[in-house]
Amino acid sequence: MGLLAGKKALIFGVANNKSIAYAIAKKFKEEGAELGFTYAGDALKRRVEPISEELGGKFCVKCDVTNEDELQSTFEVVEKEFGKFDILVHSIAFAPAEDLKGRFIDTSKEGFLKAMEISAYSLVRLAKLSEPLMNEGGSIVTMTYYGSVKVVKNYNLMGVAKAALESSMRYLANDLGEKKIRINAISAGPIKTLAASGIAGFRTILSLIEERAPLKRNVTQEDVAKAALFLCSDMASGVTGDILYVDSGYNILG
Numbered sequence: 001m002g003l004l005a006g007k008k009a010l011i012f013g014v015a016n017n018k019s020i021a022y023a024i025a026k027k028f029k030e031e032g033a034e035l036g037f038t039y040a041g042d043a044l045k046r047r048v049e050p051i052s053e054e055l056g057g058k059f060c061v062k063c064d065v066t067n068e069d070e071l072q073s074t075f076e077v078v079e080k081e082f083g084k085f086d087i088l089v090h091s092i093a094f095a096p097a098e099d100l101k102g103r104f105i106d107t108s109k110e111g112f113l114k115a116m117e118i119s120a121y122s123l124v125r126l127a128k129l130s131e132p133l134m135n136e137g138g139s140i141v142t143m144t145y146y147g148s149v150k151v152v153k154n155y156n157l158m159g160v161a162k163a164a165l166e167s168s169m170r171y172l173a174n175d176l177g178e179k180k181i182r183i184n185a186i187s188a189g190p191i192k193t194l195a196a197s198g199i200a201g202f203r204t205i206l207s208l209i210e211e212r213a214p215l216k217r218n219v220t221q222e223d224v225a226k227a228a229l230f231l232c233s234d235m236a237s238g239v240t241g242d243i244l245y246v247d248s249g250y251n252i253l254g
């Protein structure tokens, strides 16, 4: 029997089959979970619907996390289709391309607020909407990156948004603990996905990891999916408010 047999998982952040959320959903399905999907906008519908079909998704609904009406209607569908559920995957981020290069000091107010809303506040909002529908023993996982704690060239505004995300995750862990709901983050090493293609000099970062990280290789979506499986399964029953680095060990280097 799979580690997630009988569990229901709601997945945010599939854009295509390179997305980290896709690998996580696939792994969860293999381990017996039932899945529900959302997609950010009409342009992604034709990519995410076939993925939902492939993985036997119970539903696949449009949900731009900046749109309160769509958030409300999504959770109405979740309640109707799932009743209660067990796992929330938050694998969402956005910052304007012009704020992911050059000097951080030049970040626009508009870009800053947008990045914070989509990349950090959305976790708080999704946790709030999930709380009444989550079973005891439920688990939330979000995706972060090392640029939150160290200055990484060009990561700029997204680093600041990830710092807010990580801190939000810890405060949410404290709030949700009494309901026996756990929440953790995975700090993934760089992986070539749609979101990563927006970061200037991404190839250089990939080469640096191969050269310097203890495991001398870049991580894959599958590496991250296995860590997500651990955090969302009963194997991690005592773990909450934590950040699990899945980065070939790069973060330990001085």
Ligand code: 0WD
Binding pocket: 013, 014, 015, 016, 018, 019, 020, 021, 039, 040, 044, 063, 064, 065, 066, 090, 091, 092, 093, 094, 118, 143, 144, 145, 187, 188, 189, 190, 191, 192, 193, 194, 195, 196
């Ligand atoms: O190197 C990497 N790829 C890393 C990614 C290293 C460490 C962390 N991460 C994080 C990202 O910051 C993000 O939080 O992992 C998460 C998933 O990213 P991904 O799988 O690398 O990228 P992608 O496949 O592009 O998925 C991110 C998705 C969006 O895709 P696009 O590319 O269309 O922006 O986030 C979703 C959307 O599906 N998203 C939204 N969802 C709902 N409402 C919104 C929104 N407003 N905006 C973006």
